[in-house]
Amino acid sequence: MSRDAPIQPAPVFDETFNLRLVDLFRWRRDVRRFTPDPVPDRLIEDLVAIAALAPSVGNSQPWRFVSVETPDRRQAVIANFNACNAAALNDYEGERAALYARLKLSGLREAPVHLAVFCDRATQAGSGLGRKTMPEVLDYSVVAAIHAFWLAARARGLGVGWVSIIDPLELAASLETPPDWKLIGYLCVGFPQEEHQDPELERQHWQAHLDENDRLLRR
Amino acid sequence: MSRDAPIQPAPVFDETFNLRLVDLFRWRRDVRRFTPDPVPDRLIEDLVAIAALAPSVGNSQPWRFVSVETPDRRQAVIANFNACNAAALNDYEGERAALYARLKLSGLREAPVHLAVFCDRATQAGSGLGRKTMPEVLDYSVVAAIHAFWLAARARGLGVGWVSIIDPLELAASLETPPDWKLIGYLCVGFPQEEHQDPELERQHWQAHLDENDRLLRR
Numbered sequence: 001m002s003r004d005a006p007i008q009p010a011p012v013f014d015e016t017f018n019l020r021l022v023d024l025f026r027w028r029r030d031v032r033r034f035t036p037d038p039v040p041d042r043l044i045e046d047l048v049a050i051a052a053l054a055p056s057v058g059n060s061q062p063w064r065f066v067s068v069e070t071p072d073r074r075q076a077v078i079a080n081f082n083a084c085n086a087a088a089l090n091d092y093e094g095e096r097a098a099l100y101a102r103l104k105l106s107g108l109r110e111a112p113v114h115l116a117v118f119c120d121r122a123t124q125a126g127s128g129l130g131r132k133t134m135p136e137v138l139d140y141s142v143v144a145a146i147h148a149f150w151l152a153a154r155a156r157g158l159g160v161g162w163v164s165i166i167d168p169l170e171l172a173a174s175l176e177t178p179p180d181w182k183l184i185g186y187l188c189v190g191f192p193q194e195e196h197q198d199p200e201l202e203r204q205h206w207q208a209h210l211d212e213n214d215r216l217l218r219r
Numbered sequence: 220m221s222r223d224a225p226i227q228p229a230p231v232f233d234e235t236f237n238l239r240l241v242d243l244f245r246w247r248r249d250v251r252r253f254t255p256d257p258v259p260d261r262l263i264e265d266l267v268a269i270a271a272l273a274p275s276v277g278n279s280q281p282w283r284f285v286s287v288e289t290p291d292r293r294q295a296v297i298a299n300f301n302a303c304n305a306a307a308l309n310d311y312e313g314e315r316a317a318l319y320a321r322l323k324l325s326g327l328r329e330a331p332v333h334l335a336v337f338c339d340r341a342t343q344a345g346s347g348l349g350r351k352t353m354p355e356v357l358d359y360s361v362v363a364a365i366h367a368f369w370l371a372a373r374a375r376g377l378g379v380g381w382v383s384i385i386d387p388l389e390l391a392a393s394l395e396t397p398p399d400w401k402l403i404g405y406l407c408v409g410f411p412q413e414e415h416q417d418p419e420l421e422r423q424h425w426q427a428h429l430d431e432n433d434r435l436l437r438r
Contacts, residue, residue, distance in 0.1 A: 010414040011242040013374040021240070021374050023230040025272035025367055045435050052433040053244035055369070057383055059418050059426040066436045073438060088351045096346065105349070116438075126426050127315065130324070130383045132307045136358070137383040140403070143362040148244055150274070151370075155232040155240055164276055164349040164356040175438050184359070195229035199278050207278035207345050214271040216264050217285045219292060219335075219394050 024155055027197055031159030032107040034190030039113050039158065044189070047156075051149035056141035058126025063145040064181060068114040076174040077166070077186070078108050084165045103204060106163045111188035116171065117146050122180035142184040149187075159192035243374055246416055250378030251326040253409030258332050258377065263408065266375075270368035275360035277345025282364040283400060287333040295393040296385070296405070297327050303384045322423060325382045330407035335390065336365050341399035361403040368406075378411035 013021075048065045056062060068074060085105060092100045108114070119142040131138055150160045168183035201207050232240075267284045275281060287293060304324060311319045327333070338361040350357055369379045387402035420426050 008416060010246060010416075011239065013239065013243065013376075017236065017239050018371075018374050020230065020232065020236050021243070021371060022269055022272075024232065024240070025269055025371070027229060028272075028274070030274060048435045049433045050241055050244055053241075053247075054366070055247070055249060055381065059420040059428075061429050061432045063432060064436060065434075066438050068438055070438070084352050088348075091347065091351065100348070103348075125429060126420075128310065129307075129319070129322075129420070129425065132310065132384070133303050133386050134383045134402075136355075137404075139355070140359070140362045143359045144366045147273070147363045147366045152237075152240060152244070155237050157232075162274065164353045165351070167352050177438075183353075185356075197227060197229075201278040201345075201348070206348065209278075210280050210344060213280045213282060214268045215284075216267045217283060219285050219287055219289070219396075 024151055027195065028151055028154045029159065029196055029199065031161045031192045032104045032188070032200070033193040034107050034110045034112065034159060034188070035193055036110070037112070037191045039190055043156065043158070044113055047149050047152050050152045051145040054141065054145035054148045056126070056144070057131055057137040058129030060123055060126030060138060060141060062120045062123050062125070062138050063142045064118040064120050066116045066118065066175060066177065068116055068175065073174055074114060077114065077171065080166050080170050080174070081106055081108055081163060084167055088165060099204070099206060103206065105165055107161050107188040107190070108163065111161070111190045113189035115187040115189060116175055116183060117142060117185045117187060118177060118181035119184050120181055139182065139184055146185050146187070153189065157191065158189060161188040162186070163188060243370055246414065247370055247373045248378065248415055248418065250380045250411045251323045251407070251419070252412040253326050253329045253331065253378060253407070254412055255329070256331070256410045258409055262375065262377070263332055266368050266371050269371045270364040273360065273364035273367045275345070275363070276350055276356040277348030279342055279345030279357060279360060281339045281342050281344070281357050282361045283337040283339050285335045285337065285394060285396065287335055287394065292393055293333060296333065296390065299385050299389050299393065300325055300327055300382060303386055307384060318423070318425060322425065324384055326380050326407040326409070327382065330380070330409045332408035334406040334408060335394055335402060336361060336404045336406060337396060337400035338403050339400055341397070358401065358403055365404050365406070372408065376410065377408060380407040381405070382407060
């Protein structure tokens with residue numbers, strides 16, 4: 001079952017690539033405004049295969065990428081988001097509530113592609129290696145795969161938005177996924193209407209950048 | 220507090236970059252064998268700043284990168300790993316136990332740089348946005364930052380190994396970090412002795428690649 005990749009010399013990542021890679025991190029955005037242009041199926045399939053190059057604890061590869069396609073399932077996801085978002089709005093008051101209400105927090109209606117990404121917590125792959133004291137690393141492997149998907153998508157001109165304002169158990173019920181699959185992230189994917197270097201939540205004055213968290217601490 | 224980056228035109232990520240990016244995902248490895256060469260302080264600082272470009276829920280930027288430097292603290296981390304690894308070995312029997320015992324599961328003694336990466340769960344940044352129904356996304360933001368660090372490090376020729384065979388509460392006690400900081404990952408960083416395209420756990424026949432997990436499912 002191992003990949004039959006021929007043995008290659010290790011690539012050199014030169015200065016030009018390194019600068020471009022930082023550009024990619026800098027311009028990867030959480031996208032919520034999509035054009036109606038369809039996304040080729042093959043592109044999403046390629047990106048999932050790239051995401052599967054992510055690190056996973058014990059080489060467990062626990063990611064499960066599910067494309068949500070039927071209109072009734074998409075409608076259930078939108079209803080799920082709307083209910084959770086209304087409940088979240090209730091937690092804020094005054095100006096903060098007004099600002100929250102103005103934020104666009106998902107592109108579920110517009111995005112041509114919906115992906116629900118799960119962690120298969122029942123997987124036997126990896127034989128439990130590295131999961132005894134910090135079992136949550138299995139979930140973290142899926143986060144790394146989502147991040148890899150996101151970066152590779154952005155490099156191909158595709159936008160990704162991660163929706164966490166969602167009831168994960170209700171979502172799993174809507175999608176009829178196996179009981180041991182834990183939802184890690186729900187992604188909207190499509191071509192972005194606009195491109196930005198700064199996060200929308202900075203631009204909208206919800207949360208500024210915190211320089212102090214860019215720094216290494218020492219012990 | 221916002222970054223004073225000048226407004227730039229969005230970069231174009233061409234085919235050459237995209238191919239190299241896939242090479243980077245393919246050649247990012249969990250490294251456990253390091254050369255004794257020191258790693259410039261400035262390089263680690265730069266990589267932490269790049270990691271801080273990762274996505275975070277509500278723009279909460281909850282990552283806290285701690286360089287573990289004093290000999291007594293490093294010794295405590297090694298003792299922590301050794302105890303947890305011995306306990307983990309007890310879970311396996313027969314050939315599996317023999318193989319587990321032969322695996323090199325950390326480079327804690329050799330790595331010139333140790334980084335403990337935490338999530339500050341008490342952060343007020345982001346004002347709770349996106350954390351009501353899936354509060355674990357705060358931790359996931361830190362995972363994305365670690366993955367960004369890892370990729371950027373590899374592109375500069377540095378190896379990173381993620382150690383999860385560790386007692387996180389004992390580690391936090393050793394480092395005297397604030398009580399609300401949850402350990403997400405412990406990283407060994409240094410220049411690698413060797414470079415590989417395939418994971419060590421595949422090479423050592425612990426866990427093969429699973430082609431079926433590279434594929435998109437549909438609902």
